[in-house]
Amino acid sequence: MSIEANSIKQDFPIFKIKMNGKPLTYLDSTATSQRPNQVIDAVDAYYKEYNANIHRGIYQISERASEAYDESKRKVAKFINAESMQEIIYLRNATEALNLVALAWGDANISKGDHILISEMEHHSNIVPWIVLAKKKEAVLDYIKLDAKKAKLDMGSLKEQLEKRPKIVSVTHASNVLGTINNVREITKMAHGKGAVVLIDGAQSAPHMEVDVGDIDCDFYAFSGHKMLAPTGIGVLYGKEAILDKMEPLLTGGEMIKSVEHHAYSWNDLPWKFEAGTSNISGGIGLGAAVDYLSSLGMHNVREHEKQITRYALEKLSKINGVTVYGPDINDMDERGGVISFAIEGIHPHDVSQIFDSEGIAIRSGHHCAMPLVTKTLAQPALSRMSFYIYNNESDVDKAIEAINKAKKIFKIA
Ligand SMILES: Cc1ncc(COP(=O)(O)O)c(C=O)c1O
Known part of the structure; x- marks a missing residue:
C-alpha cells in the first residue's frame, strides 16, 4: 500500500x-506533527465517556481508563518491538526521557573521571543533560566528530572515542537538522563491545520509520508522542527490563510505590516505578490511537x-x-x-x-x-x-x- x-x-x-x-x-x-481526527476523537472520548483516574478505582469507568492506558503501552511496545510493556515508561517527552537516563542511571553509574560519549549532531536535549551530569560528577564529556562534508558521523572518531571506554554512549537515530539516519545498530554493537551502555534519541526516527529496539539492541530509546500524531505532553522511554530493574526511580510519590510506612517505602513494579503521580492518561490514550493510525499505514x-x-x-x-x-x-x-x-x-x-x-x-x-x-x-x-x-x-x-x-x-x- x-x-x-x-x-x-x-x-x-x-x-x-x-x-x-x-x-x-x-x-x-x-518540530511537531499535526493530529488526525482518530487521535483527537480518542482523547475526546476519554474525557466525555470514561474520565477517571487509573489503577486505583474499583468502578467501571476507572477500569476502562486503566485498560485503555495499559493497552496503549502494549501497542507502543509492539510498535518498537520491545519485549513487553514493562519496558515502556511514559513521560512528558523525549527530553524528559533523556534526562531520566542522565539523572537516574547517570547518578548511580557515573563517577569522577568517567567518560560520557555523545555526538556533534545532537539536539540540545541530548547535550545539556550530559553537560550537567559531567559537571556534577567531574566526568568527561566527549563528542563523536561529524564528517561535515558527508553530513555523517565519523565512524573513525567513534572508534577512537570508544578506546576511552565511555560508560555511556548517547546518540541520535536521526538528525533533526541534517536528516542523517545513523546506523545505530552498528554504533550500539561497537559501544557494547567496549562495555558502554547505549541510549538512542529516537525523537526523529520513531515517527518516520520502522524501529526495532530488539534488533538495534540499545539499552534505552527515547521519543516523543507529539512528533508522531499524538497529543503533546506524552513521551516514551524504552529501557531493557534488566537495566530498568536495577535503576532507582527519579521521582517518588503516589503510583510508583507498592507500600509505604512512616519511614520506608517499596517501589512498584515496572514500568510504574518510574511514573510518580497521576499520569497523562489522555495523552497515553491518544498515543495509542496515534500508533494505531501509523501502524495501519505501515x-x-x-x-x-x-x-x-x-x-x-x-x-x-x-x-x-x-x-x-x-x-x-x-x-x-x-x-x-x-x-x-x-x-x-x-x-x-x-x-x-x-x-x-x-x-x-x-x-x-x-x-x-x-x-x-x-x-x-x-x-x-x-x-x-x-x-x-x-x-x-x-x-x-x-x-x-x-x-x-x-x-x-x-x-x-x-
Ligand atoms: C533529535 C531530537 N531529539 C530530542 C528532541 C526533543 O524533543 P521534545 O522537545 O519533544 O522533548 C527533538 C525535538 O525536536 C529532536 O529533534
Whole structure:
C-alpha cells in the first residue's frame, strides 16, 4: 500500500484552516506533527465517556481508563518491538526521557573521571543533560566528530572515542537538522563491545520509520508522542527490563510505590516505578490511537513516502542558484530522512520564514535546538528547514520552491 497524502489530509482538521488567506502548507513536522481526527476523537472520548483516574478505582469507568492506558503501552511496545510493556515508561517527552537516563542511571553509574560519549549532531536535549551530569560528577564529556562534508558521523572518531571506554554512549537515530539516519545498530554493537551502555534519541526516527529496539539492541530509546500524531505532553522511554530493574526511580510519590510506612517505602513494579503521580492518561490514550493510525499505514510505507518527497525536493532545490542544502547527498536516500535544512545566499533564514508564512507555508528557521551543530560545526548563524510527513505531497514541495523564488525576487538575488 502506498501513501495517498491527499486522502490522509482529510483526516487532519487543521488542513481546513487558512494561514494568511492561503491553505495551510505544513512543512514543520520535525518540530511537531499535526493530529488526525482518530487521535483527537480518542482523547475526546476519554474525557466525555470514561474520565477517571487509573489503577486505583474499583468502578467501571476507572477500569476502562486503566485498560485503555495499559493497552496503549502494549501497542507502543509492539510498535518498537520491545519485549513487553514493562519496558515502556511514559513521560512528558523525549527530553524528559533523556534526562531520566542522565539523572537516574547517570547518578548511580557515573563517577569522577568517567567518560560520557555523545555526538556533534545532537539536539540540545541530548547535550545539556550530559553537560550537567559531567559537571556534577567531574566526568568527561566527549563528542563523536561529524564528517561535515558527508553530513555523517565519523565512524573513525567513534572508534577512537570508544578506546576511552565511555560508560555511556548517547546518540541520535536521526538528525533533526541534517536528516542523517545513523546506523545505530552498528554504533550500539561497537559501544557494547567496549562495555558502554547505549541510549538512542529516537525523537526523529520513531515517527518516520520502522524501529526495532530488539534488533538495534540499545539499552534505552527515547521519543516523543507529539512528533508522531499524538497529543503533546506524552513521551516514551524504552529501557531493557534488566537495566530498568536495577535503576532507582527519579521521582517518588503516589503510583510508583507498592507500600509505604512512616519511614520506608517499596517501589512498584515496572514500568510504574518510574511514573510518580497521576499520569497523562489522555495523552497515553491518544498515543495509542496515534500508533494505531501509523501502524495501519505501515511504517515501511511512511518511510518510502518521505523518501520520495525528499528526493523530489532535493532535485528541485539543486536547480536553484544560491541555495545550499545541508545533509547527506541525494544518492544516499537510505541514510536520509525527510528533513531538509537549507540556506539561501544573501537572505537571512528568518526573512525566508516570513516570506514562506505569507504564502501559507510553515517552515522553521533558527538553530533548531542544535546550536553546537549549526553555529559551530556548520558555521551558520541559522538555517531554514522544511520537513515532511505522511500528509505532505509533491505539490507542497512545489509551493516551497515557489516561495524560495519569491524570496530571491524580493531580495533581488539572481
Ligand atoms: C533529535 C531530537 N531529539 C530530542 C528532541 C526533543 O524533543 P521534545 O522537545 O519533544 O522533548 C527533538 C525535538 O525536536 C529532536 O529533534
